[in-house]
Amino acid sequence: MSFLLALIVLAPALGALVLILLGRFLGKRAVFWFSPATVGISFLASLIAFTTFKNHPSVFYLFPWISVGKFHVDFSLLWDPLSSIMALTVSGVSFLIHIYSVGYMGEDPGFRRYFAYLNLFTFSMLLLVLAPNLPMMFVGWEGVGLCSYLLIGFWFDRDTAADAGKKAFIVNRVGDFGFLLGIFLLFTLLGNLDFQYINSRAASLPTTAATAAALLLFLGATGKSAQIPLYIWLPDAMEGPTPVSALIHAATMVTAGVYMVSRLFPLFARSGLALEVVAWVGIITAALAATIALVQNDIKKVLAYSTISQIGYMFTGVGVGAVSAGMFHLFTHAFFKSLLFLAAGSVIHAVGTQDMREMGGLRRKMPITFWVFTIGALAISGIPGFAGFFSKDQILAQAYLHSKTLWTVGVITAGLTAFYMFRLIFMTFYGEPRGWKHAHESPPVMAIPMEILALLSVISGWFFSSFHQWLKPLGYIHLEELAHERELILMGVSVGLALAAIVLAWWIYLKRKRGLRTGFLYTLLTNKYYVDEIYEALFVVPYREGARAVSRYFDAGVIDRAVLGSGKLTLEGGRLLSFLQTGLLKDYALWMAAGIVIALFVALRGLL
Amino acid sequence: MLDLAFWLLFLLIAAGLGIFLFASEEDKSVVSLVAVFSALGGVFALMGYTFLGGIYVLLYAGAVVVAFLMVAWLVSGRSREGRSIKWAFFLIFISLGTELSLIFLGSRSVFRRVSTSVSALGELFLGKYLYVFELTSLLILTAVVSSLVLMRRRS
Amino acid sequence: MSSTALFLLSALLISAGIAGFFVRKDLLTMLLSGEVALSGANLALLVFATRSSPTEAQAAVIAILTVAAAEVAVALAAIAVAIRDKGKATEDIASEMKG
C-alpha cells in the first residue's frame, strides 16, 4: 500500500525530473505523451487506493528527514478520508488539464519547460495533500508556491508576467511567514507536529495559545488561498498560461488553505474566535471579490475574482463548523471552475485576446465551448440540478443556522455571482461580433477534457450525502439539522435571486447593449477599491525608499564615515603634532632644556 | 687675602659673562670671554690646581677664543681696525697679568690647600687612564681630519 | 673661598652658558656659551674632588678639555662651511628638518 501512495506522489516528480534533465533529447510527441501519462498513473493509483483501502487513517513511512534532539520529522504519507478525496480531485483535474495543455501549449517553444513545471506542481500539491505533519505540508506548501511563481512568470520576457510571478511568490511568502510562526508555536506548545497528535491534544491547549496558533496558520491560508488581506496576487496571476490558471488558480493550489483549515479543524474549533474569524473573512472576501468581478472586462480576471469569491464561501462553510459542506464545495468548485477557465482558454486561444469588449457572438463559431461554458456558469450560479447548487446551498443553510447576517451576505453574493457569470456569457457568446476576425472551435484534445469536466460539474453535485458519510470517520464532521420547510424557503430565495440576476444581466448586456460606464461606484470597482495602491503606499514604497535613504545616509554616511573617519583621525593627529618639528635647532634645544628642568624638578621634589 | 682675590675674580667673571650675554656685536662678546676664562684659571689656581689654571688660560683664553675671534671677523666680512682692537688687547693684557701673578703665588705654597703634583698627574695618564689618554688623542685626530674634510671645497 | 661660594660660581657659569645658548642668535657665541657651561661643570667637578682625589679630578678635567677642543675644531669647521654656503652663520640657517 505504501508503494501505491509513493507512486501517487513520485510519479509526477519523476516526470518533472526526466523533463528537466533529459527534456532536450525528448521530441515533441514524446513530451506530449509522457508528461500527462505520469499524472495519469498517479490518478489511477489514487483511484485504486481510494477504492481498495478501507482502514483509515494510516501513515506510511518512507524515509527520515530531520531529527535534532526531540524534534523528528520524516518523509511519510497520510491516507485518510480527507486526503484521499483531495488526492483524487487534484490528480484527476491535473490529468485533464495536462491533456488540455497539449493542445493549448503545443506551439509554444518552451513547452518542455512548461510540462516540467506542471508535473513539479502536481507533485508538490500531492505532497501537500498527503503530508501527515505540518513541516511536510509546509514543504508541499512552498513547493506549490514555487511552481505558481515559475508558471505565472512562464513567458518571462514579458515584464508584467515576471512581476506577477514575483508578486505571487512574495505575497505567498508573507502568508508562509505566518504559517511558519504557527508551526513553531505549536511545536513549543505540543512538542510534536503530526496532525493526528495535534487534533487529539487540541482540546487540552489553553484558548489564547490555540487562538494564536490557529490565526497564524490562517494567515498562511489566506496567503495561499487568496483571501483578505493577501488576495492581491491572484488577479495578477492571470498573466500565466490559461491551463495554469485553471489548474493552480482555480482547482488545486488555492484550495490548499481550505484543506489545511479543515485538516486542523479541532485546533480551530478549540479557539472559537479563530473559527469566527475564518467564517467572517470568508464571507467578506466572497462579497468583495464578487463586487469587483461585476465590472472586470478581462475574461480571466472575472474568473479570478470569482474564484476568490467561491473560496470565501468554502472558508465560510468550514468556519461555521460544516467542514463537509466546505470541502464538498471545494470538490465541486474544482470541476466547474477549471471547466470555466479551460473554456475561457479555448476562447482566448481562438480569438487571441482576453478583453471581452472585443468578443461577442461566438456562439455560432464555437458551439462546444459555448455549451460547456454555459453548464459551468449554471453550476457556479447555483441553479438547481447543477453541482454548485447542492454545495453552495448546503453552506448557506449551515451559515443561516450560525448567524443571519452571514446568510444574507452569502445570498446576495450568490446573486452577484450569477449576474457576473451571465454578463460574461452574454458579452462573449451573444450579440454581434466586435473586434475579432476569425474564430475556430478548439481541437478535440482541448474539447474532450472540457466535456468530461462539464459532465462532472453536473453529476458531482448529487453525491453530497455519500461525501458526508465518507468524511464521517474524521470525527469532527457534523451538520446541524434544519427544519425541512425552512430549508426549502432558503433554497427558494437563493434560486430566485440567481434567476433574477440572470434576467437583469440579459436585459442590460443584450437589450441595451451597454453596461455601467461611469459613476463613482464604477471607478471604485474597476480600480479594485485601490487595494493594490494602498498596499503599495503602505508597505512597498516606504520599505524601498526607507532602505534607499538608510543605505545612502546611514550605511554609507554614518557607519562608513565613522570607519573612514578613524582612519583620517590618525592622519589629522599626525599633522597636528608636526608643528613641533620647526626645523630650528633652537626650538629642539628648548624642548631638551625644558625636559631637563622637568626631570630635575621631579627628581629633586623628594629632596626639597 | 685669599677670599679677597677670589671675590675679585668672581666679580670679573660675572662682568665678563654680562658683557658676553648682552654685547651687541659678536666680537665684543667673544673677547669678553677671554676675561672670563682667564679669571676662571685664576680661581683654579687659588684652589690649588695651578697646573690646570695655567692650561685653562693657555687653552681657552689663548687658542679657542682667538680662533673664534678670527671666525667672527670672517663672518662680519671686514677686518676690524679701530678702537675695538686696542680695547681687546688691553683686556687680554690685564687678565694675563693677574693670572700669571696668581700662578706664582700659588706655586709658592701660600695657598696650598690642595697638594697636586704634575708628575703624579702624568703617571695617572700613562698608567691607570692610558686608554682614556689614547682615546682622547684619537678623538682629537678625527676632529682635525673631519674639519679638514668639511672645509674641502665641494667639487 | 668656601666650597659653597665655588658652587655658586659654577652655577653662575652653567646658567650663563645655557642662557647664552638661547639668547645669542649667531652660532659662534652659542657654541662658546656651550664652552662656558662646560667649564662651569669642570669647576663643580674639581670642587667635589678637592678632598677625595684631586689628581684624578685634574685628569678628568684635562680629558674633558681635550674633548671640548675637538668639539670646537669641528664646530668651527661647520660654521665656516655654513658661512661659505649660506652666507651667514645664525641659528635659523637650516630648517630643512621642518615637519
Add this chain to the structure above:
Amino acid sequence: MTSVMIFLPVAGAILLLFVPREKTDFVKYFALGVSSAVFFFSMWFFLNFNPYYPFPQFVERARWIGFGLNYHVGMDGISLVLVVLTALLSPLALASSFRYIKEREKEFYIMILLLETGMLGVFVAQNLFLFYIFWEAMLIPMYFLIGMWGGERRLYATVKFVLYTMVGSLLMLVGIFYLWKHSPHHSLYFYQLYSLSIPWGSQILLFLAFALAFAIKVPLFPFHTWLPDAHTEAPTAGSVLLAGVLLKMGGYGFLRLAMPLFPQAFKFFLPYLLALAVISIIYGAAMAFVQEDAKRLVAYSSVSHLGVVMLGIFLLSLRSYMGGIYQMLNHGLSTGALFLLIGMLYERTHTRDMKKLGGLARPLPVLAAFLMITVFSSIGLPGLNGFVGEFLVFLGSFEVNKTAAALAALGVILSAVYLLRMYQRVMQGRVKNEVFLKLPDMNLREVLIMVPLVILFLWMGLSPNFFLKKFEKSARLMMEITQQKYKTLYLFENGGER
C-alpha cells in the same frame, strides 16, 4: 594526518614557485590537483570521524615555542564540517578563475593555496596561539587577492578590509596575553582554558575584545561596511572564499572561543548580541534590496543570512545552535554558488550593474536555471538546504525568545523580496543590450563546477541527518560548556584523548 592536510596547499604553493610563469596551464591544473587532494583528505576525515565522541579527534600535538605556545591541532564535529566546506569550496573557486584571471596567474594560484592553508588552520587549531597565527596569516593572501586582481577601487577596499579585521584581532591578541598569564602553567589549549574561572571585571573586557574581533568577521550589524566593498572589488575566487569560508570564522570564533571562555559575560551581553543579530537580518535584507551592483547585493545578503546563523548560535537551544551551524554550511554553499554564477555572468557581460542586465535567460538558459536553483536554495525553499537550516534556527529560537524569532523570521519574506528582484532584473524581462543575445552559455567546466553544489543543495535539503549527526555531539558539548555544566574539563578530556 591533520597537519599533512593543512600544509599540503602550502607545499603545493612552494612547488609552484619553481614552475616557470609561462606554463599557465600546468600551474592551473597543478593547483587544482593540490586543492582536490586536500578535498579527498577531508573526505577521508569525514568518513572516519566518530560522531559519538564530542572531543577533538585526529589530534596532533608538538612542542613548538614552549611556554604553552605549542602546535596542537584536532577536529571535533563542528571543525570537521567547516573543514570539509573549505576543502570543497577552494577547488571550485580555483577552477572558476581559469578564464577569469588573465595576468599573473602563477601568483594568483599561489595566493589561493596559501589562503586555503590559513582557512583550514583556523578551523583545526586547538591552541589559542596557533589559532591566532592562522587567523592573521589568512589575511595576507586575501589582501593580495583583492589588492592585485580586484576591480577599480581594489586598493581602497583591500586596505579597509585588512585594517578593519586587524584592529579587531589585535584586541583579541591582548585578550590572549591575559589568558596566557592566568592559565595554569600557561597552557593555551582550548579545553584547558574553558575550565579557567575569570573574575567578572576582566571577563567583561575580554569578552568585548573577542566579541569585537569576531563580530567584525561575521559581520554583525554595525561592523559590516567593509564587506560590500571587499566583495565588489574581489575577483570571483576571492569573493567565493571570502563569503563561503572567511565569514564563517566569525561565527566559529564565537561558538568556539568568545562564548565558552567567558560564559557569564556572554550571558550579560546576550540581549545586545541578539539585538545586533536581528538587526543584521533585517538591515542586511533591506540594504540588499536597494543595491544596483549584483555582488553588493549578495554581500548584504550574506550579512542577513549570517544574522540568522548568529541568532541561532546565541540562543543556545539545541535546535537553534545546530541550525546555526548547519546554516553556516548552507550559506557557504549557496552564497559561494551565487558568487560563482555572478562571476561567470561578469566574464560574459563585463558588468554587474543590474540596470544594464536583463532578459539573459533567453541567451543563457543553463546559467539561468542554475541561478534559479541557487536563489531558491538561499531563500530557504523547503526541499533545498537553506530551508532546513533556517527552519531549525527559527524553531529553536522560538522556544527561547519568541519576539527575536518572530522578527528574525521576517527575514524569510525579505530575502525572497530582494533575491527574486535580483533574479528578475538579471534574467527576466527584455534584453536591454542586443550584444547580450549572442552570449555563449555555460561550458562544460562551468557546469562541472556548479553540479556538485546543486547536488549538495538537494542532498543537504532532503537528508540533513547525514550531516547533522556528525556534529550533534560536539555541538551539545560546546553548548554545555557555554552553559557552564562542566567544572574541571581538562581531567575529563585527558582520559579520552585518541
